[in-house]
Amino acid sequence: MSAQAPAPTLAELAERFGLELRGDGATRIRGVATLAGAGEGQLSFLANPRYRRDLAGTAAAAVVLSEGDAADCPVPCLVARSPYVAFAKIAALFESSPAPVPGIHPSAVVAADAVVHPSAEIGPLAVVGARCQVGAGAVIGPGCILGEGNVVGPGCQLLARVTLVTRVRLGARVRIHPGAVLGAEGFGLAMDAGRWIKVPQLGGVVVGDDCEIGANTTIDRGALEDTVLEEDVRLDNQIQVGHNVRIGAHTAMAGCVAVAGSARIGRYCLVGGGVGITGHLEVCDKVTITAMSLVTASITEPGEYSSGMAVQDSRSWRRNAARFRQLDQLARRMGPQPKD
């Protein structure tokens, strides 16, 4: 939102985003905040029921919420089928992202045969290696390093200190956060006469349009074929994706997930933080896996899966864990298991 434009009224927001206004629509909205933290001129939202307790006392100018919560709202509100989506769209009005500054910073090192679109921005102390291509409006932020032969699509944003090692092809509007490393060699080793030898990693990494890749996340290049992220895949921070993995469109993974080589993950999956997925297996579409679970075999039915065990006080835990170590014996003493 430009600094000159007057702050929108609640009625204008309702109209613009197709929401139902309840209460006075004349209030100008100058920013967004939490229910508990919002004050004059600030819009808030209620999407997660955990925060319903904050609704009655909110000092927000207005709240985006669902039909069911509207009656309890002490201030004007915008009723949305999905309050979180509506809020995200409104909040974007109050985000100021610097526009790309076309051109190559004098401190950047760009190979003679790299092709950089005139509308792209190459930031300070960035390196763009031989045979790279950088598309229209793309931003290669400060300290990014592109090795040989990488392709950055139009509108991509490599925020800072991103490394594309080699043979990485990014679609349009891919957003990559600092410290991410794409296209490093996969972990391919073979034991030969008591020593490891390396298995050449001849593939690349293909990232579809609108993907997002978190800080310090690593995506290895394929051994023979490519490692692939289909469109609109969203990876949080510190995720490890092994060589030849394929992740289906619209799948999202929370922080610290590890996906081993050649696993194939479906579309619209939701993978919780710290989940491990072993290699050479398939997870079908629309699978949710809760935090710190381990997947060791293919999943063929959509649904939710878990194996992350929650804490107990350590004393109880130790007693139970000790019994677990004898669980098979314990079960045998109970005689044969009846058929289900």
Add this chain to the structure above:
Amino acid sequence: MSAQAPAPTLAELAERFGLELRGDGATRIRGVATLAGAGEGQLSFLANPRYRRDLAGTAAAAVVLSEGDAADCPVPCLVARSPYVAFAKIAALFESSPAPVPGIHPSAVVAADAVVHPSAEIGPLAVVGARCQVGAGAVIGPGCILGEGNVVGPGCQLLARVTLVTRVRLGARVRIHPGAVLGAEGFGLAMDAGRWIKVPQLGGVVVGDDCEIGANTTIDRGALEDTVLEEDVRLDNQIQVGHNVRIGAHTAMAGCVAVAGSARIGRYCLVGGGVGITGHLEVCDKVTITAMSLVTASITEPGEYSSGMAVQDSRSWRRNAARFRQLDQLARRMGPQPKD
């Protein structure tokens, strides 16, 4: 310790650090080492009982230890209530850290409107973005990247290749190790008509005085409010802290911990390596969580909590794990559980 100062005698160390000397205090101490590795002129310590076996045979010039171990010490010793603390303070005498070299390295790129204190050091190939402030005596090491609008307090040390993305405010004497990324966008997404849309991340990161942040650790900025580390928080390497998390003063976390968005962790907590803490919950003060445990609900009582299962030989493990998968059935066959 300056190169000119003579090595301190054991008696001088006893006096300086308030320790009880037993044995000859005239020995000069020129360095520190482990019980098993120490030799002439070297001071060692005994704090962890696992290493008591090394005491009898030590060739150290002297040992820092507790009252209870003193009788078994074959060499002069310094008796301390906390041998580890006393040793840490003495060892610091033998650490040579380069002093900051005030000024901006000619290869660094510093925005015209950044404010850098004359006593601060900006290292080679560092980037300091628009509207940043760098306080007195602070060190921005080689390859660090500060995006727009970050504040680095007096005496901070960003060792090398640290990234502050935006809206990060560091207190005094914060120490950050290479590869750490603070202030990246939190992982805020909403599903809208089959595609993800981003929820703007408008908050920042506030880090209190004397915090330490390990190599390749990531701390996302808040969505609406700030992600906060209170004073003296100590984070090891490869930790992931989601948006809007708050970590209480003096809490320490070992490597590879993941804390999901909006979790609130208390003061004086100790979090073991690889622990996962899910979002939107609270952990009270003085909670210890052992390695690789998963916290999925608020913890309201101080104490120690666990859920990390320890290895067995794989054959036994597989048998027990198979029974676990039928545990509910097994328990049902035993009839109703008596009340506690």
Add this chain to the structure above:
Amino acid sequence: MSAQAPAPTLAELAERFGLELRGDGATRIRGVATLAGAGEGQLSFLANPRYRRDLAGTAAAAVVLSEGDAADCPVPCLVARSPYVAFAKIAALFESSPAPVPGIHPSAVVAADAVVHPSAEIGPLAVVGARCQVGAGAVIGPGCILGEGNVVGPGCQLLARVTLVTRVRLGARVRIHPGAVLGAEGFGLAMDAGRWIKVPQLGGVVVGDDCEIGANTTIDRGALEDTVLEEDVRLDNQIQVGHNVRIGAHTAMAGCVAVAGSARIGRYCLVGGGVGITGHLEVCDKVTITAMSLVTASITEPGEYSSGMAVQDSRSWRRNAARFRQLDQLARRMGPQPKD
């Protein structure tokens, strides 16, 4: 393989690598590919039985496989005792790695007293600090940062954006991927009157010949002695190795493993992804640990160990996990456990 050399025939490959040729040896091999993806002029391999289903339909020019699979191969083949090893060696012929370009890039910042071998390459925007040594033929890639007093052996490859903090000594031919941080301070803290104080980390990191270290992996320097990787240790991405750890020769660790301080791991161990190993313990030689297991006590017998629990559908999982929390009670109801 130089661009001028003609593609080798299958017969030439058989001779060169000591493999048994079955079928027409005159075919020229111009590249390598998977069984399912290979076409004219491409060599494939069958090592993992999961891919046996792809053999009958392969359009590869030839396949490297074991004696037992040869009869089912529809095209010429090379029979190998270890098809994966043989394929790795042949595939290396088709890998084009740029040769080092001796010299220091003008944008690099190299300390006056650093010793760089004339045959070594220092890439763009790299930093080589005081008293560093870089050996013959070594490559310090773009954006790498070497702090004070690090030693890089002959033939090492630091691909890009690697950080050696201080007192790191690399043997010959060590290969380090982007984002790795070696020699950061170990996580040594002592609680003194309600605040943390740092325990000086006076040791270094020693890495043996032919080790490989993955992207964003961190290896802390020792507190008093060194953190040590013996020769031919292979670490995947995002591994955390604490201070004073020792890892035996030829041990390989998959992504996201965490090894806590002062653990000693043997030779020829295989550590699965996401495994945690707590501190101050020993794992003997030839131990395999499966994914996401936790090691909390020394392992003294070679063999395979596990504790990573695999997913169930969440509903079953929750029921079983609830019973687990009462497992000790359940077991008590069954009376005393008979002796094994």
